[in-house]
Structures are given as structure tokens and as C-alpha cells.
Amino acid sequence: MRVTFTVNGREEVVDGVWEGESLLYVLRERVGLPGSKNACEQGECGSCTVYLDGSPVCACLVAAGQAEGRRVRTIEGLAAGDRLDPVQEAFAACGAVQCGFCTPGLIVQAHDLLERVPEPSDAEIREALAGNLCRCTGYEKILDAVRLAAARKAEERRSG
Amino acid sequence: MDFLRPATWQEALSARADRPGAAPVQGGTDVMVEINFDVRRPEALLDLTRVPELGRWEIVDGVYRIGANVTYARVITELGGALPGLAQAARTVGSPQIRNRGTVGGNLGAASPAGDSHPPLLAAGAVVEAESRDGGVRLIPAEEFYLGVKRSALRPDELIRAIRVRPAPGPQYFSKVGTRNAMVIAVCSFAIALDPAARRAGTGIGSAAPTPRRALEAEEFLAAELDWDAPLPPALARRFGELCARAADPIDDVRGTAAYRRHAVAVLARRTLGWAWDDHLGRRAA
Numbered sequence: 001m002r003v004t005f006t007v008n009g010r011e012e013v014v015d016g017v018w019e020g021e022s023l024l025y026v027l028r029e030r031v032g033l034p035g036s037k038n039a040c041e042q043g044e045c046g047s048c049t050v051y052l053d054g055s056p057v058c059a060c061l062v063a064a065g066q067a068e069g070r071r072v073r074t075i076e077g078l079a080a081g082d083r084l085d086p087v088q089e090a091f092a093a094c095g096a097v098q099c100g101f102c103t104p105g106l107i108v109q110a111h112d113l114l115e116r117v118p119e120p121s122d123a124e125i126r127e128a129l130a131g132n133l134c135r136c137t138g139y140e141k142i143l144d145a146v147r148l149a150a151a152r153k154a155e156e157r158r159s160g
Numbered sequence: 161m162d163f164l165r166p167a168t169w170q171e172a173l174s175a176r177a178d179r180p181g182a183a184p185v186q187g188g189t190d191v192m193v194e195i196n197f198d199v200r201r202p203e204a205l206l207d208l209t210r211v212p213e214l215g216r217w218e219i220v221d222g223v224y225r226i227g228a229n230v231t232y233a234r235v236i237t238e239l240g241g242a243l244p245g246l247a248q249a250a251r252t253v254g255s256p257q258i259r260n261r262g263t264v265g266g267n268l269g270a271a272s273p274a275g276d277s278h279p280p281l282l283a284a285g286a287v288v289e290a291e292s293r294d295g296g297v298r299l300i301p302a303e304e305f306y307l308g309v310k311r312s313a314l315r316p317d318e319l320i321r322a323i324r325v326r327p328a329p330g331p332q333y334f335s336k337v338g339t340r341n342a343m344v345i346a347v348c349s350f351a352i353a354l355d356p357a358a359r360r361a362g363t364g365i366g367s368a369a370p371t372p373r374r375a376l377e378a379e380e381f382l383a384a385e386l387d388w389d390a391p392l393p394p395a396l397a398r399r400f401g402e403l404c405a406r407a408a409d410p411i412d413d414v415r416g417t418a419a420y421r422r423h424a425v426a427v428l429a430r431r432t433l434g435w436a437w438d439d440h441l442g443r444r445a446a
């Protein structure tokens with residue numbers, strides 16, 4: 001079947017999609033956006049997290065046909081041109097990336113948190129990231145990165 | 161495989177009637193796992209996420225009518241005041257990403273004994289609104305909905321249109337045992353809903369029997385023994401917990417033993433009753 005949807009602001013028309021396929025598969029294998037990772041295909045790890053009409057979801061659990069006419073934003077769509085989003089910068093700066101497999105999903109999820117809650121408490125950060133598994137970092141550096149990103153975004157807002 | 165994409169409720173009901181082999185899909189948090197792992201290969205997917213009514217809730221004659229495709233995230237933010245028991249259960253489901261997609265309607269469709277929506281729906285006396293093209297609307301009380309492990313009273317040509325539930329007439333609590341605070345399927349769970357005007361308490365037990373179920377004997381015990389104007393006697397709360405444990409019929413599995421589950425149901429029942437009672441007396445004093 002054909003699926004037409006918007007990815008990172010661009011309309012994509014994808015043909016030959018199998019009806020049982022996930023949005024994650026379409027993004028990675030048919031649209032050429034391998035940033036969202038496939039680590040479990042069962043909603044447990046969060047490494048495939050993308051925005052669907054503005055809400056972060058597990059792309060592995062969205063049927064491709066359900067994305068018809070919808071807006072998707074992936075990790076590839078967070079940077080403004082050459083400029084990384086502050087959440088991306090903070091993950092790199094804090095050593096929150098080791099093997100990097102969990103990173104795209106964590107960054108999208110953290111990005112959404114900071115859009116909704118600009119100055120989250122540690123409890124709010126933990127709650128927001130509860131569906132994202134990382135097997136390398138032990139999470140402390142990830143918490144550091146989200147705190148740093150929140151501070152940098154606050155600074156950006158102040159300096160306008 | 162086909163992908164069916166009805167835009168209206170009537171189209172959805174027709175598709176359901178004409179294509180009994182099609183699997184309805186909303187959030188996909190159950191269905192897509194099965195497809196990804198090849199556990200299930202339905203002849204078609206019947207996508208209900210484009211049917212506007214299913215994504216809305218409304219109040220009809222004082223009763224909340226929650227469309228089947230309303231997500232957990234929205235139950236929490238939009239319905240937490242009126243339906244605190246259901247919202248508490250929704251908060252414990254999966255992760256934020258799962259709650260942004262998963263729905264109470266899908267939880268009912270899956271009819272897992274461990275589904276977190278079921279205990280609060282049972283405790284509050286909710287009704288499932290099912291509909292088919294040829295049979296019309298059928299209102300199924302939650303306690304008659306669950307028939308067995310992953311089996312419900314829904315007929316093959318029916319879809320769930322909505323869940324109907326009264327706004328909480330009194331305090332409600334939900335509590336769940338699991339190995340961590342997020343992303344856990346319940347080892348067991350319990351919900352209580354007080355109705356001070358009727359002097360009754362509703363109950364719902366999850367993940368401790370082949371189906372979610374009420375603890376009827378425990379409810380009758382409270383109706384007979386409770387003094388609604390007095391503090392809760394500890395012995396009475398303990399007895400209530402024991403009767404709830406007796407209503408359970410758990411099994412040993414990877415998540416816990418039957419004996420542990422029975423014990424935990426008693427503890428959850430006693431504690432949730434205590435919390436609800438504190439609120440009840442607090443509201444009266446205020």
C-alpha cells in the first residue's frame with residue numbers, strides 16, 4: 001500500500017508498504033532515516049521514540065497505515081540546520097552517550113519533557129524517561145544531560 | 161493483509177461485520193507487539209484511530225462516556241478529577257510513550273486479567289458500550305464483560321464504542337504490586353470506590369484470577385458492618401482484606417506465586433480502604 005505522511009516537515013510518499021509494517025520500519029528502511037533505533041519491537045526500550053502529531057510514541061507500535069496524513073518528527077528533525085538542539089548538545093557534553101543505541105529515543109523523549117516542563121524536577125525527569133532503557137551509562141549522565149539542557153534552554157529564553 | 165481505514169463509526173461497524181478476520185487496532189500497544197513477533201497474522205488491520213467519536217469523551221445525563229480510543233495520557237490529564245481510580249490506574253500503565261497511545265478501549269479489547277483499567281472499572285460499576293451494525297448497541301456491565309483469560313463478552317461483529325462510568329461519588333483508590341515503579345505488568349492489583357450516599361464500597365481485583373473480578377463477599381461485609389460516621393476499626397479493615405484475598409483465585413507464574421498474590425491482595429485491599437476512609441472522614445469534617 002501507499003502511505004503519505006509528513007516527516008520532519010517534508011511530505012513523504014512511500015509505496016510498497018506491507019500492511020502489518022510498523023512506522024519504525026518505514027522510517028528506517030523506506031524513508032532512509034535510521035536515527036530511530038530498533039532494539040526490541042515491543043515498546044519496552046523506547047529507542048524508537050518519535051513524535052507523532054506532537055506526542056512521543058514508540059514508532060515500533062504504530063502501524064504504518066496509521067501514520068497516513070499525520071506529522072512525524074524524528075531525531076533527525078530536532079537540529080536547526082547545522083545547529084544541534086540543546087538536548088543533543090547536552091547529551092554529548094555530559095558523556096551521556098556510550099554505545100549510543102538508546103540515545104535518539106532518549107533525546108526525543110527528553111526534548112518533549114522540556115517542551116512541556118521547562119524546569120523539571122529530578123522526579124519528573126525520571127518519570128519522563130521511565131520507558132527508555134540504557135544498558136551502558138547507568139543513567140546518571142543522562143540525568144545530568146537533561147538538567148544541563150534545561151539550564152541551557154532557560155538561558156536561551158532569557159537572552160531571547 | 162489489508163489495511164482498513166474507516167473514517168466514520170458506521171463504516172467501522174460495517175467493516176467489522178463484513179470482515180470478521182480483521183483485527184481492530186487503536187494504540188497498537190498490544191496488537192503491534194503480536195504482529196512484530198509474528199504471534200498473530202490477522203487477514204486485515206481495522207484502524208479505528210480515524211473515527212472521531214472514539215477519540216472523544218462527553219458527559220451524558222451525568223455519566224461519563226469515554227470513547228474507546230481516548231488514551232491513558234488523556235484519562236490522566238482530562239478525567240483525573242471525575243474518575244480518580246481510573247486515572248490512578250492509567251498512571252501506572254507502561255511508560256509515557258505507551259500512555260500516549262494505549263487506550264482503555266484497547267485494554268478491554270485485550271481483556272488480559274492483568275490489565276490495569278479493569279479493577280477501577282469494576283469498582284466504579286462501569287458499563288462497556290458495544291455496538292454492531294446488525295445488532296445495535298449493547299450495554300455490558302464491566303462485571304459481565306470478562307469471561308476468561310483474554311476472553312470477553314464482546315461478540316465477533318461488535319466493536320467497543322465507549323466506556324460509561326459515573327463521576328466518583330466518593331474517594332477512589334487503585335494500587336498495584338510490581339517489581340518497579342514503571343513498565344510493569346501487575347503481579348496483582350486492587351481498586352476500591354466508595355459511595356458514601358449509598359453506603360457501599362465497590363471493589364476490583366486484578367491479575368489474581370483468570371479474569372478481573374469483584375470481591376462480592378467483601379463488599380457485602382462492608383455494607384453490613386461499616387459505620388460511615390466513625391473511624392475505621394483496624395480489625396474490620398483486616399477482615400475486609402482477608403475477604404478480598406478469598407475472592408481471588410491466583411496462579412503461580414513468573415511474576416509471582418499464588419500464595420504471594422493472595423497475601424498481597426489482602427494488603428492492597430486493607431490499605432486502599434484505609435486511604436479512602438481517611439479521605440471520606442476528611443471530606444465530612446471539611
Ligand SMILES: Cc1cc2nc3c(=O)[nH]c(=O)nc-3n(C[C@H](O)[C@H](O)[C@H](O)COP(=O)(O)OP(=O)(O)OC[C@H]3O[C@@H](n4cnc5c(N)ncnc54)[C@H](O)[C@@H]3O)c2cc1C
Binds near residue numbers: 043253266276343344
Ligand atoms: C511496553 C508495554 C507496557 C505495557 N504496560 C501495561 C501496563 O502497565 N498495564 C496494562 O494494563 N497494559 C499494559 N500494556 C498493554 C497495553 O498497552 C494495554 O492493554 C493497552 O490498554 C492497549 O490499548 P491499545 O489502544 O494500544 O490497544 P490495541 O493494541 O490497539 O488493541 C488491543 C486489543 O483490543 C482490540 N481492540 C482495540 N480497539 C477496539 C475496539 N474499539 N473495539 C473492540 N476491540 C478493540 C484489538 O483488536 C486488540 O485485540 C503494555 C504494553 C506495552 C507494549
Ligand code: FES
Binds near residue numbers: 041042044046058059
Ligand atoms: S524498539 Fe520500539 S520500544 Fe524498543
Ligand code: FES
Binds near residue numbers: 102135
Ligand atoms: S549508551 Fe548504550 S544503551 Fe545507552
